[in-house]
Amino acid sequence: MYRLYCLFILAMTAFSTPAHAAQGTVNLQSLRGDTPIEKTPDADMYKPMKDAKPLPRDFVxxxxxxxxxxxxxxxxxNFNKCMDCHAWNKTRETGAxxxxxxxxxxxxxxxxxxISPLRYFCTQCHVSQADAKPLVGNTFRPGVGMQ
Ligand code: HEC
Ligand code: HEC
Structure with a gap:
């Protein structure tokens, strides 16, 4: 048992030496960069787009x-500015x-x-259009019958 334990320690030391680490490392970086967990990273600056037609949806x-x-x-x-224009009884006037x-x-x-309490906080789901690059690449395509 003691022997096994020593082997374990040995192995741990071997893995943690920089020389070894440099050989087989996968360069992992999270989307939050090198900001430690206990800190909040600065928000990215996205350039909001000018008011325009809605961009097409990527999936249904x-x-x-x-x-x-x-x-x-x-x-x-007490107040929801979005519903000032988007409520059913307001849209005739506002064109929203x-x-x-x-x-x-x-x-x-x-x-x-x-509006249902489930949908009250619009910006939980809806965000303004912005000229932003995808954070991670993907090859998603909507189903053929749904494009
Ligand atoms: C002053 C009126 C007004 C207010 C307030 C307003 N909107 Fe709009 N919104 C519009 C109009 C008008 C359009 C239609 C634009 C078009 O189709 O060209 C629109 C379009 C949209 C669309 C696009 C719908 C589609 O067809 O794809 C979404 C989503 C939206 N608004 C969400 C919101 C949210 C969320 C808020 C609150 C944070 C909000 N709006 C506040 C007037 C408003
Ligand atoms: C829980 C997520 C969620 C919340 C919260 C939410 N929405 Fe939506 N909204 C959606 C989804 C998903 C769709 C598209 C599918 C659908 O119609 O349900 C949508 C569709 C819409 C559309 C387009 C309707 C159409 O006929 O094309 C408008 C406008 C809109 N939402 C405005 C709002 C406003 C304003 C609020 C806040 C009062 C809000 N949403 C809150 C998820 C949400």
């Missing part, structure tokens, strides 16, 4: 991107897209007359 269930600026639009317990019918349903499928 994607929350559409917001094609306009949302600076200073408040969403608080109606929020999806799914947004008026509760978890149990009950239809409400106003």
């Amino acid at each position: 269930q994607q929350p559409p991107l917001i094609p306009h600026t949302i600076r200073d639009y408040q969403i608080t317990r 897209t109606k929020v999806s019918v799914t947004h008026y349903k509760t978890r149990e499928g009950q239809e409400l007359t106003n």
